[in-house]
Amino acid sequence: MGRSSLLKRIFALNVAAFVLAGLVLAFTPATVSAEIARLEAAVLVLVLAATAAIDFLLLRRALAPLRRLSGLMETVEPLHPGQRLPEEDSSPEEIRRLAVAFNGMLARLEEERRRSVERSLGAQEAERLRVAQELHDGIGQSLTALMLQIDRAARRVPQENPLQGELCGAREAARTLLGEVREVATRLRPEALDDLGLANALEALCARVGDQSGIPVRLSVDPGLPPLSPEAELVVFRIAQEALSNTLRHADASAAELTLAVGDDGTVTLRAADDGRGLGDSVPGAGIQGMHERALLLGGTCQLRTLPAGGTEVALRLRTAEVVA
Ligand SMILES: Nc1ncnc2c1ncn2[C@@H]1O[C@H](COP(=O)(O)OP(=O)(O)OP(=O)(O)O)[C@@H](O)[C@H]1O
Ligand SMILES: [Mg+2]
Known part of the structure; x- marks a missing residue:
């Protein structure tokens, strides 16, 4: 019929x-x-x-x-x-x-959903950039000025004066504070991503996470990886950042690894895995939801699973056609 x-x-x-x-x-x-x-x-x-x-x-x-x-x-x-x-x-x-x-x-x-995610993530990134710049240029500059002022005061005070010790302590406190402000600014906006590219930004991220937690994070970036568009680099970086932050916060892991590779079929894959307790019956929160949304933005997928040997794996897959610069 x-x-x-x-x-x-x-x-x-x-x-x-x-x-x-x-x-x-x-x-x-x-x-x-x-x-x-x-x-x-x-x-x-x-x-x-x-x-x-x-x-x-x-x-x-x-x-x-x-x-x-x-x-x-x-x-x-x-x-x-x-x-x-x-x-x-x-x-x-x-x-x-x-x-x-x-x-x-x-x-x-x-x-419509893609556009609204794009708008909201774009607004989020712009706000992070603004706060990071304010921290760097505002508080960061003020702290640098404070350190110089303490230095000048210390030079005017004779070496044997007990005030020297106090000024030295104040300068160290200001230096530590400046380091912390820079750290927060970097987390908000990975400067290395704009200046040095994705591989270096990921390396800095793994080193920072490793230093903070004592958990070694191994990074492997495929040398054949094509240069990605700035949006794709940001998506990969933010998903790696959230995956590692989840490893630190929830996994109770002793090691983690991050792999960025391109497959024969042209799929760019970011894999973040740890050897922790796995997802169990946990409920996805804003972090995991954000990973899915960022992947969707580029027409890709982000899948989370508990590995057979325990531990959690986050796999972001993007089609090269959508993400190459
Ligand atoms: N690597 C991991 N190992 C073990 N459990 C995890 C891991 N990643 C996520 N989870 C579980 O999944 C839940 C949801 O993660 P999600 O990132 O969405 O939210 P969150 O980390 O709790 O908060 P945030 O919104 O600040 O990211 C976590 O509370 C945790 O129970
Ligand atoms: Mg999280």
Whole structure:
């Protein structure tokens, strides 16, 4: 049967059922007298019931594609974009149009979601940059000025004066504070990413995490990795940062590793793994949600799993076509 309309199908089935009932009345000994006899009424009811049952079965078959379609609609997962309903030419016209309309709506929703994630992550990055600059240029400069002032004061005070010790302590405190401010600024906005590129920024990140936690973080970057776009570099860096921060906060791990590689099929993969306690039945929070959203932004995926040997693995996969500079 070519593409027919559901309305026509249902109409044809009903007509068939009526014709069947008519034929039963016309070609069987059944008669209906003006004053309906009891037996005649019973036969009539029986025929009508049989007709209704056949009609029901046929209609159920005709509407099966609609049930299949709604079943498929329920399986569409917002976190896995790109899923579409089949738009089969053999389906009734209304069903095919419904699938086409639903697919169009999915495409518009996905695009809108991508844009709103882009807007909110863009605003987040801009705000981080602003705070990092303020910390660096504002508080950082003030602390540097304070250290110089303490230095000048120390030079005016004779060496043997007990005030020297106090000034030295104050200068050290200001220096430590300056280091901490720079550290926070770097975490907010990885300068190395803009200045030295992704591999160096990841190296600095692993070294910093290793120093802070005492957990060795091994980094391996594929030498054949093509240069990535600035947006892709930021996505990779932020996901690596969140994955390692989760390792420090939740995993109770003794080692972690970060691998960035490009596969034969052109997929760029960032893998962050630790040997900690694994995800268990933990519920994803803003951190994991953010990783998914950043991956979606570039049309990629970010999957988390507990490794067979224990520990957690975060795998970000991006298609080269979307991320190469
Ligand atoms: N490497 C890991 N090892 C063990 N558990 C983890 C690991 N990464 C995540 N988890 C679990 O998953 C949960 C959710 O992580 P997620 O990063 O979304 O939120 P969070 O780290 O608790 O808070 P934040 O929003 O600040 O990141 C964590 O609370 C933790 O229980
Ligand atoms: Mg987290």
